Amino acid sequence: MKASELKNISESLINTFNDAGRISIELYKKGLQIEIKEDKSPVSNGDLKVNDLITNKIKDLTPNIPIISEETVDLKKKNEAKIFWLIDPIDGTKEYIAGKDEYTLNASLVINTVPVLGVVGVPKKNRLFYTYGPGESYLIENDKTQKINCKKQQPNGKIVALSSVIKPSDIILNKLKELNVTSIVKMASSYKFCVIATGEYDVYAAKERANEWDYAAGHAIAQNAGAIIKTLDEKPFLYGKEDYRNPSLLIKRSKNLND
Numbered sequence: 001m002k003a004s005e006l007k008n009i010s011e012s013l014i015n016t017f018n019d020a021g022r023i024s025i026e027l028y029k030k031g032l033q034i035e036i037k038e039d040k041s042p043v044s045n046g047d048l049k050v051n052d053l054i055t056n057k058i059k060d061l062t063p064n065i066p067i068i069s070e071e072t073v074d075l076k077k078k079n080e081a082k083i084f085w086l087i088d089p090i091d092g093t094k095e096y097i098a099g100k101d102e103y104t105l106n107a108s109l110v111i112n113t114v115p116v117l118g119v120v121g122v123p124k125k126n127r128l129f130y131t132y133g134p135g136e137s138y139l140i141e142n143d144k145t146q147k148i149n150c151k152k153q154q155p156n157g158k159i160v161a162l163s164s165v166i167k168p169s170d171i172i173l174n175k176l177k178e179l180n181v182t183s184i185v186k187m188a189s190s191y192k193f194c195v196i197a198t199g200e201y202d203v204y205a206a207k208e209r210a211n212e213w214d215y216a217a218g219h220a221i222a223q224n225a226g227a228i229i230k231t232l233d234e235k236p237f238l239y240g241k242e243d244y245r246n247p248s249l250l251i252k253r254s255k256n257l258n259d
Contacts, residue, residue, distance in 0.1 A: 001083075006117050006132040009109070013119045014140070014176050016057040017105055021123030024090065024105070030217055032097060042093055046144065051089035054107055058085055065109070068244070070213045078242040083111050086239070088213040092189030101125055101187040103240060108216035113238040118220030120194055129194045129221045137197055137225035150226040150253045151199040158182050160258045162204040164190045168242045175205045175232060175250065193218025196253050197225035204251045205232065211244045228252045 024046045032044040051071045058067055068079065069087040085107060090096050092103035101124035109117040120129045129148075132135040137148050155159055161181040163172070168184065176184065181203065187195070192204050193215070216239060223229050229237050232248035 003133050004016065007136070010117050010130045010132040012061055012131065013054075013057060013107065016053055017107075017119055017121040017128055020053040020089075020105055021121045021128075023053070024050055024096070024123055028096065034097060042097060043071065044090075044093065044097060047090045047093055047115060050105055050242065051087065054087055054089060055179070056086070056104065058107065062109075067214065070211070073213075073244070075244070079240060079244060081243070082240065084240075085109055086115070086213040086216040088190070088217070091214055092191075095188045100188070102191050104189045104191050104194075104218075105173075106190055106213065106217035108213075108220050110212075110216060110239045113240045115216040115220035115223075115239055118217035118224075120190055120217045120221060122191055122194070125191075127194075129197065129218075131221045131224040134224050135226075137221050139194075139198060148198045148221075148225050150197060150222075151252065152202070152257075152259060153199045153239060154202060156258065159202045160185060162187045162196070162201050164188065164192070164206060164209075168201070168205075169207060171207060171232070172205050176203070178250070179231045180205055190214065190218035193222040193227075193251065196227055197222040198250055199253060202257045204252045206248070207232070208246060208248050210246050212239050212241065212246060213244070215246055215249070222251055226254065228255060 027046040034044050067085040090104040096103040104122035117132050118175050128140040139148050159181045161176050161184045189235050194227040195201050
Protein backbone atom coordinates (compact mmCIF):
# COMPACT_ATOMS: atom_id res chain seq x y z
CA MET A 1 0.00 0.00 0.00
CA LYS A 2 1.39 3.42 -1.00
CA ALA A 3 2.20 6.12 1.55
CA SER A 4 -0.39 8.41 -0.07
CA GLU A 5 -3.08 5.76 0.45
CA LEU A 6 -2.13 5.29 4.10
CA LYS A 7 -2.18 9.06 4.63
CA ASN A 8 -5.62 9.34 3.08
CA ILE A 9 -7.01 6.46 5.14
CA SER A 10 -5.67 7.79 8.45
CA GLU A 11 -6.91 11.32 7.83
CA SER A 12 -10.30 9.98 6.70
CA LEU A 13 -10.72 8.40 10.13
CA ILE A 14 -10.23 11.63 12.10
CA ASN A 15 -13.83 12.90 11.92
CA THR A 16 -15.18 9.44 12.76
CA PHE A 17 -12.94 9.24 15.83
CA ASN A 18 -14.00 12.72 16.94
CA ASP A 19 -17.67 11.80 16.53
CA ALA A 20 -17.19 8.49 18.35
CA GLY A 21 -15.38 10.27 21.19
CA ARG A 22 -18.22 12.75 21.64
CA ILE A 23 -20.76 9.95 21.63
CA SER A 24 -18.76 7.99 24.23
CA ILE A 25 -19.00 11.01 26.56
CA GLU A 26 -22.71 11.52 25.86
CA LEU A 27 -23.49 7.87 26.61
CA TYR A 28 -21.52 8.05 29.85
CA LYS A 29 -23.47 11.12 30.94
CA LYS A 30 -26.77 9.33 30.22
CA GLY A 31 -25.71 6.33 32.31
CA LEU A 32 -23.92 3.36 30.80
CA GLN A 33 -25.39 -0.09 30.32
CA ILE A 34 -22.71 -2.52 31.52
CA GLU A 35 -22.31 -6.26 31.02
CA ILE A 36 -19.56 -8.68 32.07
CA LYS A 37 -17.89 -10.69 29.29
CA GLU A 38 -16.71 -14.29 29.47
CA ASP A 39 -13.22 -13.17 30.46
CA LYS A 40 -14.78 -11.31 33.44
CA SER A 41 -13.96 -7.88 31.97
CA PRO A 42 -16.70 -5.25 31.62
CA VAL A 43 -18.17 -3.99 28.36
CA SER A 44 -20.58 -1.08 28.00
CA ASN A 45 -22.96 0.18 25.35
CA GLY A 46 -20.35 2.91 24.84
CA ASP A 47 -17.74 0.33 23.79
CA LEU A 48 -20.20 -1.26 21.37
CA LYS A 49 -21.39 2.02 19.83
CA VAL A 50 -17.83 3.24 19.29
CA ASN A 51 -16.96 -0.14 17.80
CA ASP A 52 -19.83 0.15 15.29
CA LEU A 53 -18.86 3.66 14.23
CA ILE A 54 -15.17 2.90 13.71
CA THR A 55 -15.75 -0.51 12.11
CA ASN A 56 -18.31 0.81 9.62
CA LYS A 57 -16.02 3.64 8.54
CA ILE A 58 -13.09 1.27 8.07
CA LYS A 59 -15.27 -1.09 6.02
CA ASP A 60 -16.09 1.84 3.72
CA LEU A 61 -12.42 2.81 3.37
CA THR A 62 -10.89 -0.67 2.97
CA PRO A 63 -13.68 -3.17 2.22
CA ASN A 64 -11.30 -6.02 1.41
CA ILE A 65 -9.14 -5.90 4.53
CA PRO A 66 -10.26 -8.02 7.51
CA ILE A 67 -11.10 -6.26 10.78
CA ILE A 68 -10.27 -7.76 14.16
CA SER A 69 -11.96 -5.96 17.04
CA GLU A 70 -11.83 -6.75 20.73
CA GLU A 71 -15.61 -6.68 20.84
CA THR A 72 -16.30 -9.05 17.93
CA VAL A 73 -13.22 -11.29 17.68
CA ASP A 74 -13.61 -15.07 17.80
CA LEU A 75 -10.67 -16.15 19.95
CA LYS A 76 -11.16 -19.76 18.89
CA LYS A 77 -10.29 -18.78 15.32
CA LYS A 78 -6.58 -18.36 14.57
CA ASN A 79 -5.42 -15.16 12.90
CA GLU A 80 -3.74 -16.06 9.61
CA ALA A 81 -4.01 -12.68 7.84
CA LYS A 82 -0.93 -10.74 6.78
CA ILE A 83 -2.77 -7.44 6.37
CA PHE A 84 -5.53 -6.66 8.86
CA TRP A 85 -7.05 -4.02 11.11
CA LEU A 86 -6.90 -4.19 14.90
CA ILE A 87 -9.55 -2.22 16.76
CA ASP A 88 -9.94 -1.60 20.47
CA PRO A 89 -12.96 0.72 20.51
CA ILE A 90 -12.38 1.72 24.13
CA ASP A 91 -9.10 0.78 25.76
CA GLY A 92 -9.46 1.39 29.48
CA THR A 93 -13.13 0.43 29.79
CA LYS A 94 -12.86 0.39 33.60
CA GLU A 95 -11.57 3.99 33.52
CA TYR A 96 -14.34 4.92 31.09
CA ILE A 97 -17.03 3.43 33.32
CA ALA A 98 -15.53 5.20 36.35
CA GLY A 99 -15.66 8.58 34.56
CA LYS A 100 -11.88 8.98 34.34
CA ASP A 101 -10.14 10.67 31.43
CA GLU A 102 -7.41 8.26 30.24
CA TYR A 103 -9.51 5.88 28.14
CA THR A 104 -8.76 5.78 24.41
CA LEU A 105 -10.32 4.86 21.06
CA ASN A 106 -7.99 2.80 18.87
CA ALA A 107 -7.54 1.49 15.33
CA SER A 108 -4.41 0.24 13.59
CA LEU A 109 -3.58 -1.25 10.22
CA VAL A 110 -1.01 -4.05 10.45
CA ILE A 111 0.98 -5.00 7.36
CA ASN A 112 3.38 -7.95 7.55
CA THR A 113 3.66 -7.97 11.38
CA VAL A 114 4.12 -4.16 11.68
CA PRO A 115 1.45 -1.63 12.72
CA VAL A 116 2.05 1.00 10.03
CA LEU A 117 -1.02 3.18 10.56
CA GLY A 118 -2.66 4.12 13.83
CA VAL A 119 -5.33 6.43 15.19
CA VAL A 120 -5.85 7.00 18.93
CA GLY A 121 -8.53 9.32 20.27
CA VAL A 122 -8.48 10.55 23.86
CA PRO A 123 -11.92 12.17 24.10
CA LYS A 124 -11.83 13.59 27.62
CA LYS A 125 -8.42 15.18 27.04
CA ASN A 126 -9.47 16.60 23.66
CA ARG A 127 -6.47 14.96 22.01
CA LEU A 128 -6.27 12.83 18.89
CA PHE A 129 -3.12 11.12 17.62
CA TYR A 130 -2.59 9.60 14.20
CA THR A 131 0.19 8.22 12.03
CA TYR A 132 0.64 6.70 8.60
CA GLY A 133 4.38 6.06 8.32
CA PRO A 134 7.84 6.62 9.79
CA GLY A 135 8.35 10.28 10.67
CA GLU A 136 4.64 10.96 10.18
CA SER A 137 3.06 10.96 13.65
CA TYR A 138 0.74 13.82 14.60
CA LEU A 139 -1.21 15.25 17.52
CA ILE A 140 -4.40 17.25 17.04
CA GLU A 141 -5.15 19.39 20.08
CA ASN A 142 -7.20 22.59 20.36
CA ASP A 143 -7.89 22.40 16.61
CA LYS A 144 -4.15 22.55 15.87
CA THR A 145 -2.17 19.74 14.24
CA GLN A 146 1.50 19.29 15.10
CA LYS A 147 4.06 16.67 14.18
CA ILE A 148 5.44 14.78 17.17
CA ASN A 149 8.90 13.22 17.39
CA CYS A 150 9.59 11.98 20.96
CA LYS A 151 11.60 15.11 21.81
CA LYS A 152 12.30 15.10 25.54
CA GLN A 153 10.04 17.38 27.57
CA GLN A 154 11.19 16.37 31.04
CA PRO A 155 14.06 18.37 32.61
CA ASN A 156 17.60 17.09 32.02
CA GLY A 157 18.47 14.30 34.44
CA LYS A 158 14.83 13.45 35.07
CA ILE A 159 13.68 10.17 33.50
CA VAL A 160 10.01 9.37 34.09
CA ALA A 161 8.55 5.93 33.48
CA LEU A 162 4.91 4.99 33.04
CA SER A 163 3.22 2.00 34.64
CA SER A 164 -0.23 0.46 34.28
CA VAL A 165 -0.16 -0.59 37.95
CA ILE A 166 0.59 1.23 41.19
CA LYS A 167 3.33 -1.22 42.19
CA PRO A 168 5.28 -2.72 39.26
CA SER A 169 6.82 -6.19 39.62
CA ASP A 170 10.46 -6.65 40.61
CA ILE A 171 11.30 -7.60 37.01
CA ILE A 172 9.96 -4.26 35.77
CA LEU A 173 11.49 -2.27 38.63
CA ASN A 174 14.91 -3.79 37.91
CA LYS A 175 14.60 -2.89 34.22
CA LEU A 176 13.66 0.69 35.10
CA LYS A 177 16.60 0.87 37.49
CA GLU A 178 18.90 -0.17 34.62
CA LEU A 179 17.52 2.77 32.66
CA ASN A 180 18.18 5.21 35.54
CA VAL A 181 14.50 6.06 35.93
CA THR A 182 13.95 8.75 38.56
CA SER A 183 10.18 8.43 39.03
CA ILE A 184 7.18 6.33 37.97
CA VAL A 185 3.70 7.59 37.05
CA LYS A 186 0.64 5.33 36.87
CA MET A 187 -1.31 5.71 33.65
CA ALA A 188 -4.04 3.67 31.97
CA SER A 189 -4.67 2.58 28.38
CA SER A 190 -2.78 3.14 25.14
CA TYR A 191 -2.44 6.80 26.13
CA LYS A 192 0.95 5.74 27.55
CA PHE A 193 2.29 5.11 24.04
CA CYS A 194 1.07 8.49 22.85
CA VAL A 195 2.66 10.58 25.60
CA ILE A 196 5.97 8.87 24.98
CA ALA A 197 5.56 9.84 21.32
CA THR A 198 5.13 13.48 22.38
CA GLY A 199 8.18 13.26 24.66
CA GLU A 200 6.16 14.05 27.79
CA TYR A 201 7.34 10.76 29.33
CA ASP A 202 10.36 8.59 28.68
CA VAL A 203 9.75 4.87 29.04
CA TYR A 204 7.17 2.14 29.62
CA ALA A 205 7.95 -1.47 30.49
CA ALA A 206 5.48 -4.32 31.00
CA LYS A 207 5.47 -8.08 31.38
CA GLU A 208 3.35 -10.23 29.04
CA ARG A 209 -0.16 -8.81 29.18
CA ALA A 210 -3.22 -7.85 27.15
CA ASN A 211 -3.83 -8.48 23.44
CA GLU A 212 -2.57 -7.05 20.18
CA TRP A 213 -5.50 -4.65 19.78
CA ASP A 214 -4.60 -3.00 23.10
CA TYR A 215 -1.19 -1.92 21.82
CA ALA A 216 -1.19 -1.70 18.01
CA ALA A 217 -2.46 1.84 17.39
CA GLY A 218 -0.35 3.39 20.14
CA HIS A 219 2.62 1.33 19.00
CA ALA A 220 2.33 2.75 15.48
CA ILE A 221 2.15 6.33 16.75
CA ALA A 222 5.12 5.99 19.11
CA GLN A 223 7.34 4.01 16.76
CA ASN A 224 6.67 6.31 13.81
CA ALA A 225 7.49 9.27 16.07
CA GLY A 226 10.91 7.73 16.73
CA ALA A 227 10.40 5.58 19.83
CA ILE A 228 12.23 2.26 20.19
CA ILE A 229 9.79 -0.60 20.83
CA LYS A 230 10.95 -4.13 21.64
CA THR A 231 10.31 -6.92 24.12
CA LEU A 232 12.06 -6.87 27.49
CA ASP A 233 14.70 -9.23 26.10
CA GLU A 234 15.34 -6.90 23.14
CA LYS A 235 13.47 -8.93 20.50
CA PRO A 236 11.26 -7.29 17.84
CA PHE A 237 7.69 -6.65 18.99
CA LEU A 238 5.60 -8.07 16.16
CA TYR A 239 1.89 -8.52 15.39
CA GLY A 240 -0.16 -11.19 13.67
CA LYS A 241 0.18 -13.96 16.23
CA GLU A 242 -2.46 -16.67 15.94
CA ASP A 243 -3.74 -16.10 19.48
CA TYR A 244 -3.32 -12.28 19.57
CA ARG A 245 -1.43 -12.38 22.89
CA ASN A 246 1.22 -9.75 23.59
CA PRO A 247 4.75 -10.59 24.70
CA SER A 248 6.59 -8.37 27.17
CA LEU A 249 7.13 -4.77 26.14
CA LEU A 250 9.72 -2.03 26.43
CA ILE A 251 9.11 1.39 24.89
CA LYS A 252 11.90 3.94 25.07
CA ARG A 253 11.51 7.50 23.84
CA SER A 254 15.07 7.33 22.50
CA LYS A 255 18.19 5.21 22.83
CA ASN A 256 19.58 7.60 25.43
CA LEU A 257 16.69 8.73 27.64
CA ASN A 258 18.59 11.85 28.69
CA ASP A 259 18.66 13.14 25.11
